[in-house]
Amino acid sequence: MLFYYLQYILPLDPRSEQLLYMAAMNTLTHLQRLEAESIHIMREVVAECRNPVMLYSIGKDSAVMLHLARKAFHPSKLPFPLAHVDTTWKFRDMITFRDKMAQEAGAELLVHINEEGVKQGIGPFTHGSALHTEIMKTQALKQMLDHYQFDAAFGGARRDEEKSRAKERIFSFRSKAHRWDPKNQRPELWNLYNCRKHDGESIRVFPLSNWTELDVWQYIYLENIPVVPLYFAAERPVVERDGTLIMVDDDRMKLEPGEKPAMKKVRFRTLGCWPLTGAIESSADTLPAIIREMLLTKTSERQGRVIDNDSNASMEQKKQEGYF
Amino acid sequence: MHSDSALIEEDVEEYLRAHEHKTLLRFITCGSVDDGKSTLIGRLLYDSKMIFEDQLAALESDSKKVGTQGDSIDFALLVDGLAAEREQGITIDVAYRFFSTENRKFIVADTPGHEQYTRNMATGASTADVAIILIDARKGVLTQTRRHSFITSLMGIKHVAIAVNKMDLIGYDEAAFTAIEEDYRAFAKGLDIEHITCIPMSALGGDNVTQRSAKMDWYDGPTLMTYLETVEVENLTQERPFRMPIQWVNRPNLDFRGFSGQIAAGRIEPGMEIKVMPSGKTSRVSKIVTFDGDLPEAVAGQSVTLTLEDEIDVSRGDMICASEHPAEITDQFEAHLIWMGDEKMLPGRPYIMKTGAHQVPVSVTKLKHTINVNTMEEHAARSLVLNEIGVCNFSAERDFPFDIFRDVPATGSFILIDRITNATVGAGTINFALRRASNIHWQALDVNKSTRAALMHQTPRTIWMTGLSGAGKSTIANLVEKKLHALGKHTYTLDGDNVRHGLNRDLGFTDAQRVENIRRVAEVAKLMTDAGLIVLVSFISPFRAERRMARRLFEEGEFIEIFVDASLETVESRDPKGLYKKARKGEIANFTGIDSPYERPEYADLTIDSNKMSAEEAAEKIVALLMDT
Structure with a gap:
């Protein structure tokens, strides 16, 4: 591999002695640097916060985040619980995978459901994506953070996901009411993170801030990290609605006249509530094939998410309201 | 879409093996909206094929709606994020962008050029290896160019690319470019920047950004992209004596006691003698423990857990150092301080300093002078306000381990935290420890x-x-x-x-x-x-x-x-x-x-x-x- 690296650079730079010297200097690769940074961030939080938690959303980013956490504290067990906000509309495969991974990591798993929302029968089909997300996800998350009095919560968001995320700090401060004020965030210099806060305030921490989608997949490939099978192409029952392929994961989907689930070879680029997550037709059933498809694809990752489509600034508004 | 689609198409595993060995380069772009900075970043992203079709579609429609380039694509819209900023047409914070080529992954810190945002530029520069400073070819070296260069130098960046932009507006004139280059180099002699590369370009037209410009065949230096791909950022920190601030004591059971941290400088292997500062206790490294097994060696940048041969008292905030060249300890020091708080800095007022994993109460005992970021002139002052830079003497409540910022940036830098609001109000770089003898004057005044x-x-x-x-x-x-x-x-x-x-x-x-x-x-x-x-x-x-x-x-x-x-x-x-x-x-x-x-x-x-x-x-x-x- 070194050969490849040298071969590329040598013709451009005649100072080969310097290059060989640099090769001997153990220059860290981009993934090694990202890994070390994420681990550093997690350790700072554990050292300085009273009651941290990791928001585990089961997707590929959470898979990487969990893996990094195990690395950060090895040989100790995770010094914080995993928490999952269950909207009751997650893919069944996700729930199975979640329980298996928590067990494997020897981690405590807290699952929170907004029971009030369940009583009111809130769901994406009946109430629309915006209200469903607000009540079953955003409200539920606040309830959980309040209930357990967590003062720091790790999330798997990345800056490359969306434009307003590009300016989000790694340590994002939230008021007692969990509000995010884009004008009142702390500058982050070097690797010196200011974790101090008043009682009742909390921090959302994003250890994967500087990772890109490709970094995440590449790391999963390199480190052999298990991911939910839904990322891999398989024959699944889908219905096409408003131009989006929805996988019928249980019997709660009322089919419109003319709609009929058809078996198609599909996979998912992102995972969330199944009625809100569009599948793509694909034959990529291995990690390299997924990465290949991702690299050659012509649309961005969040396009499969119904939540973003309202307006360009919608993610930012949701964030101010407390969405992760 | 990606830059080497052919290889991905043919053999993605070979592509992954190649990309596994990419290095990472972090750089900051400095310039004002008028210099075409956002356009330049948008162009880098666009030319490295990091823009997807849906983003491009949105960009095209936005360009027509709010763009400044008529019916052409306004690349600047790609990088402006928050809703309020979009309307004002300015970036008001540090934004981070990502792109990669065959050799490197890049993280771009995009910071605004307005005077009141020294804070943001210092923030973006603190993690950058390289700075790109934009100069409008029509205007040459301006006050803001000096400001950007000074902050770049202050934050320890050794590599600067001067992007002389908008060459299209001066007819790609070689003489004008050479004059700007000479002007800049003369100015930069007074700064601590070791490597300067000047590149004539037009971000709007893409000249010398990724594509060599046919209109400027007189220029034989690298394009900006070639520069970014090949600039050698010396890994000097690996050559320094070993330093690792202890973040967390790893104690899963009574039989294991490890010290976790990110190596700030140097390299370490089992058997090496270490000294824990500030206590000065010595031992040897027993193992370098990681999730992936024990390592034979670890270097600056890595996050590891060390076990020691002896049971010595080590806790968070201590620093494990090479035994022969340990970090200095002091409670009195001189530093450059960039003030970031809304309330002014007052000498004598206590703040919390965070350096490494150490937090210690400090106060400024003397504000020696402020530095005008535009002229680099020194002025006497009684306080520092937001975005001002000063040279100060500090007194800490107790001894702490540190290095001089120039030698080891990671252990020579600090932030100041307000004790009441908990806001990060300052950032500093340590120049040197003050010898206690030089404090007699101060002692005589106060203790009697x-x-x-x-x-x-x-x-x-x-x-x-x-x-x-x-x-x-x-x-x-x-x-x-x-x-x-x-x-x-x-x-x-x-x-x-x-x-x-x-x-x-x-x-x-x-x-x-x-x-x-x-x-x-x-x-x-x-x-x-x-x-x-x-x-x-x-x-x-x-x-x-x-x-x-x-x-x-x-x-x-x-x-x-x-x-x-x-x-x-x-x-x-x-x-x-x-x-x-x-x-x-x-x-x-x-x-x-x-x-x-x-x-x-x-x-x-x-x-x-x-x-x-x-x-x-x-x-x-x-x-x-x-x-x-």
Whole structure:
């Protein structure tokens, strides 16, 4: 591999002695640097916060985040619980995978459901994506953070996901009411993170801030990290609605006249509530094939998410309201 | 879409193997909206095929709606994020963008060029290896160019690319470019930037960004992208002595005790001798423990867990260092400080400093001067306001380990945190530790006799006991000291005989030497009183003039003269050391009371008649006198 690296650079730079010297200097690769940074961030939080938690959303980013956490504290067990906000509309495969991974990591798993929302029968089909997300996800998350009095919560968001995320700090401060004020965030210099806060305030921490989608997949490939099978192409029952392929994961989907689930070879680029997550037709059933498809694809990752489509600034508004 | 689609198409695993070995380069772009900075970043993203079709579609529609380029794509819209900013058309914060090529992954810190945002630029620069400073080819080196360069230099960035943009607007004129380059290089001589590369370009047209410009064939240097792909950022930190601030003590069970942290400098392997600072305790590295197994070696940048051969006390905030070259420790230092708080920085006000994994209360003892970021001129000032930069002396509440920022940025940098709001209000780079000797001035101003005495909860005094040899001075002094000690007072006794064994061993018993004897003792008593002590002097001190001289060294009420009166008969009958007998025989010359006079005090503060009073009673009386006044 070194050969490849040298071969590329040598013709451009005649100072080969310097290059060989640099090769001997153990220059860290981009993934090694990202890994070390994420681990550093997690350790700072554990050292300085009273009651941290990791928001585990089961997707590929959470898979990487969990893996990094195990690395950060090895040989100790995770010094914080995993928490999952269950909207009751997650893919069944996700729930199975979640329980298996928590067990494997020897981690405590807290699952929170907004029971009030369940009583009111809130769901994406009946109430629309915006209200469903607000009540079953955003409200539920606040309830959980309040209930357990967590003062720091790790999330798997990345800056490359969306434009307003590009300016989000790694340590994002939230008021007692969990509000995010884009004008009142702390500058982050070097690797010196200011974790101090008043009682009742909390921090959302994003250890994967500087990772890109490709970094995440590449790391999963390199480190052999298990991911939910839904990322891999398989024959699944889908219905096409408003131009989006929805996988019928249980019997709660009322089919419109003319709609009929058809078996198609599909996979998912992102995972969330199944009625809100569009599948793509694909034959990529291995990690390299997924990465290949991702690299050659012509649309961005969040396009499969119904939540973003309202307006360009919608993610930012949701964030101010407390969405992760 | 990706830059090497062919390889991905053919053999994605080969592509992944190649990309696994990419390195990471972080850079910052400095310039104002007018310089075409956002356009340049948008162009880099676009040309490296990091823009997806849906983003491109949104960009095209946005360009028509709010763009400034007519029907053409406005690349600037790709990088402006928050809704409010979009409307104002300016970036108001640091934004991070990502793209990669075959060789490197890039993280771009995009910071605004407005004067009031020095804070944001310093933030973006703190994690950057390289700075790209944009210059509008029509305007040349401006005030803001100097400002950007100064902050770049201050934050320790050694590689700068000067992007002379908008060459299309000056007809791709080589002479104009050369003039700007010479102008800039002349200016930059005064800064700490080691490598400067000037590139003529047009971000709008894509000239010399990723594509070599046909319109500027006179230019034979690298395109900006080639520069970014090949710039060698020396990994000097690996050559420095080993440093690892301890973030977290890893203790899963009683059999394992590891120290977790990210290596700030140097390299380490099992068996290497280390020193823990600030305690200075030494041991050897036993293992480098990671989730993926023990490592034979680890280098700067890696996050690891070390175990040591010896059970020594190490906790969060300590620094594990190469034993032969440990970090310095200090509680006084000089640093450059960039103020980021809305409230101004005031010398003397306590802040919390975070450096490494260490938090310690500090205050600025002296604001030496501020630096005008536009002219680099130094000005005297009493405080720092938002976005001002100053050189300050700091005093920390306790010793902490550090390096000089120039040597090891990771252990020579710090942030300041407001104690009340918890906001990050300052960022600093340590220039050097202040030697304690250079603080005498500061000490003399603030700590004096009364502050020392206050700390001891007492009134410092000298109790001068005079009288014939054998009158009971030493016995009484001894009892008084015991009683004062029991009361929690800080005391010391200067005894005539003892002093003559040391300080005054060179003096005999002639009148002149007796005077010198008293002078020295009086001076020592004065220093001790100044130190806050209650000093008991037990000296025959036969002459009134010398006792008066001693009294004059002290403040009013500080010198208490006690006459321990005993008749010659009494002392001769006691004669505890057999001295009177010897004197009577003529074996000792100039003996007070025999062949040398004793001048009785005329105005003693207290007279003890030791013919009638016991030593115990006398001591009680003296203590009572001290407590009353």
